[in-house]
Amino acid sequence: xxxxxxxxxxxxxxxxxxxxxxxxxxxxxxxxxxxxxxxxxxxxxxxxxxxxxxxxxxxxxxxxxxxxxxxxxxxxxxxxxxxxxxxxxxxxxxxxxxxxxxxxxxxxxxxxxxxxxxxxxxxxxxxxxxxxxxxxxxxxxxxxxxxxxxxxxxxxxxxxxxxxxxxxxxxxxxxxxxxxxxxxxxxxxxxxxxxxxxxxxxxxxxxxxxxxxxxxxxxxxxxxxxxxxxxxxxxxxxxxxxxxxxxxxxxxxxxxxxxxxxxxxxxxxxxxxxxxxxxxxxxxxxxxxxxxxxxxxxxxxxxxxxxxxxxxxxxxxxx
Amino acid sequence: xxxxxxxxxxxxxxxxxxxxxxxxxxxxxxxxxxxxxxxxxxxxxxxxxxxxxxxxxxxxxxxxxxxxxxxxxxxxxxxxxxxxxxxxxxxxxxxxxxxxxxxxxxxxxxxxxxxxxxxxxxxxxxxxxxxxxxxxxxxxxxxxxxxxxxxxxxxxxxxxxxxxxxxxxxxxxxxxxxxxxxxxxxxxxxxxxxxxxxxxxxxxxxxxxxxxxxxxxxxxxxxxxxxxxxxxxxxxxxxxxxxxxxxxxxxxxxxxxxxxxxxxxxxxxxxxxxxxxxxxxxxxx
Numbered sequence: 001x002x003x004x005x006x007x008x009x010x011x012x013x014x015x016x017x018x019x020x021x022x023x024x025x026x027x028x029x030x031x032x033x034x035x036x037x038x039x040x041x042x043x044x045x046x047x048x049x050x051x052x053x054x055x056x057x058x059x060x061x062x063x064x065x066x067x068x069x070x071x072x073x074x075x076x077x078x079x080x081x082x083x084x085x086x087x088x089x090x091x092x093x094x095x096x097x098x099x100x101x102x103x104x105x106x107x108x109x110x111x112x113x114x115x116x117x118x119x120x121x122x123x124x125x126x127x128x129x130x131x132x133x134x135x136x137x138x139x140x141x142x143x144x145x146x147x148x149x150x151x152x153x154x155x156x157x158x159x160x161x162x163x164x165x166x167x168x169x170x171x172x173x174x175x176x177x178x179x180x181x182x183x184x185x186x187x188x189x190x191x192x193x194x195x196x197x198x199x200x201x202x203x204x205x206x207x208x209x210x211x212x213x214x215x216x217x218x219x220x221x222x223x224x225x226x227x228x229x230x231x232x233x234x235x236x237x238x239x240x241x242x243x244x245x246x247x248x249x250x251x252x253x254x255x256x257x258x259x260x261x262x263x264x265x266x267x268x269x270x271x272x273x274x275x276x277x278x279x280x281x282x283x284x285x286x287x288x289x290x291x292x293x294x295x296x297x298x299x300x301x302x303x304x305x306x307x308x309x310x311x312x313x314x315x316x317x318x319x
Numbered sequence: 320x321x322x323x324x325x326x327x328x329x330x331x332x333x334x335x336x337x338x339x340x341x342x343x344x345x346x347x348x349x350x351x352x353x354x355x356x357x358x359x360x361x362x363x364x365x366x367x368x369x370x371x372x373x374x375x376x377x378x379x380x381x382x383x384x385x386x387x388x389x390x391x392x393x394x395x396x397x398x399x400x401x402x403x404x405x406x407x408x409x410x411x412x413x414x415x416x417x418x419x420x421x422x423x424x425x426x427x428x429x430x431x432x433x434x435x436x437x438x439x440x441x442x443x444x445x446x447x448x449x450x451x452x453x454x455x456x457x458x459x460x461x462x463x464x465x466x467x468x469x470x471x472x473x474x475x476x477x478x479x480x481x482x483x484x485x486x487x488x489x490x491x492x493x494x495x496x497x498x499x500x501x502x503x504x505x506x507x508x509x510x511x512x513x514x515x516x517x518x519x520x521x522x523x524x525x526x527x528x529x530x531x532x533x534x535x536x537x538x539x540x541x542x543x544x545x546x547x548x549x550x551x552x553x554x555x556x557x558x559x560x561x562x563x564x565x566x567x568x569x570x571x572x573x574x575x576x577x578x579x580x581x582x583x584x585x586x587x588x589x590x591x592x593x594x595x596x597x598x599x600x601x602x603x604x
Contacts (some may be wrong), residue, residue: 002350002408003341004341006339017406041376042405044404044406047515048404048411051406055408072380074337074339076387080577081577081578082576083577084575279511279514
């Protein structure tokens with residue numbers, strides 16, 4: 001059963017959808033789940049993925065909420081003209097306060113056991129910043145294809161009264177590990193159809209010699225480190241060897257500093273689907289993995305809060 | 320649900336209050352959003368019927384802007400999601416164009432009573448469905464943006480885009496061209512198109528949907544807006560068919576603009592509504 005809900009944060013309304021468990025399935029012990037906008041996409045997500053996940057988790061006893069942040073979907077509010085401007089804001093955590101307000105609302109009204117927050121790509125970024133900023137209401141994260149890299153400064157609009165970054169000479173791309181990773185991971189169209197095995201081997205070789213690739217979002221890596229410190233259960237879903245997967249793995253390697261991944265972290269790599277999980281079996285894989293992880297991380301009988309990792313992170317924030 | 324009151328200073332367009340909810344219909348919950356006219360009495364009532372699948376996702380911000388612009392101009396507006404899409408419940412794989420037309424008719428019932436003419440305003444799939452229902456007698460006026468020639472033509476276009484994307488990404492499977500997918504659908508198989516599972520029912524039902532161009536002696540005002548060569552050439556009375564040049568790619572396809580330059584489309588469409596649908600009484604019978 002779905003219903004429309006609305007909350008007002010700092011005077012700006014956010015329209016959302018609430019998935020309630022069927023009668024007899026609701027339990028105050030089960031955490032609520034909050035899904036955020038995947039970039040600028042309406043709250044149902046690509047091919048309605050988050051509406052489907054919401055129905056599935058509600059069937060299993062979770063109250064699920066999905067909100068359009070102001071300006072997106074059905075929520076009124078200002079928007080920049082260009083997508084790059086919006087993304088620049090996402091990548092520095094500009095949407096995290098809206099997410100925290102939604103999590104607070106969900107916990108106070110429907111999910112006293114706390115809230116699992118997340119979503120795809122931009123939503124994963126926002127959820128990470130939110131967890132770092134104030135984890136009071138959060139008990140877990142679902143991060144699909146978190147984006148650990150920054151935009152090319154030359155593609156960003158000029159700040160008020162300033163100038164855009166100068167475009168680099170194309171030849172400088174030969175020295176750019178970002179450009180090489182784009183090319184080798186298939187994010188660049190020019191080499192997509194050619195030599196998949198050679199590309200994969202070259203990517204792995206390049207990654208072995210790199211610490212953090214060029215244009216890594218260091219602020220987000222810091223948020224990732226501090227989130228792992230908190231010991232929140234986290235599910236990460238990526239598409240094997242795509243651009244997001246590569247940056248995620250390098251960021252995580254850096255954060256862990258040679259230690260094994262903590263038991264609170266589960267990383268699943270999907271095969272043969274698209275970044276939005278809409279190609280092939282992507283939707284089915286996302287539904288299955290998220291539902292299974294929720295069941296394992298938050299079993300009906302277990303306490304929901306106070307979980308802490310059995311390891312001490314030693315990695316310092318990136319310079 | 321409480322009404323949304325946005326601050327005018329943060330809105331690119333004048334804002335009108337909006338409400339949202341669910342309508343129970345055919346064992347599904349249809350999601351609707353109603354934008355209240357900024358004046359009383361309203362100039363008219365407009366039902367917005369949107370596009371299909373990925374086109375819905377890409378067009379969403381512009382479509383909502385159109386709804387708000389209409390409301391700010393004095394129209395009572397309701398928009399909605401078809402079953403199996405967006406915020407509406409139901410299984411996409413079980414749905415077809417006839418079901419979505421039924422959804423459109425049901426949502427139109429939300430504004431059956433009110434001031435001024437009842438206008439059907441559709442985009443792509445919504446334009447095709449609106450034209451079909453208009454021909455069947457629903458509404459006092461029709462405004463169709465970029466209607467496809469038929470349901471089949473629209474699905475074939477979406478399949479072509481799926482194949483083109485797969486080719487660009489180097490993932491095209493050998494022997495799987497449009498003919499293969501069509502044969503697969505006609506054989507009862509399911510085809511995934513941008514995450515949506517198309518089934519035989521959708522494919523076969525689409526054959527029954529050909530763009531219903533109003534008959535020459537249609538007295539109710541109607542207009543069809545052609546965006547490019549993909550919209551079929553139709554003829555009608557003076558001012559009924561016009562072309563709009565949109566920035567490429569059009570706003571219902573993936574692109575880099577959040578705020579689309581569609582002011583001319585909005586202004587001309589509003590002008591047509593005012594001149595033909597409202598001033599002429601919308602052909603109310």
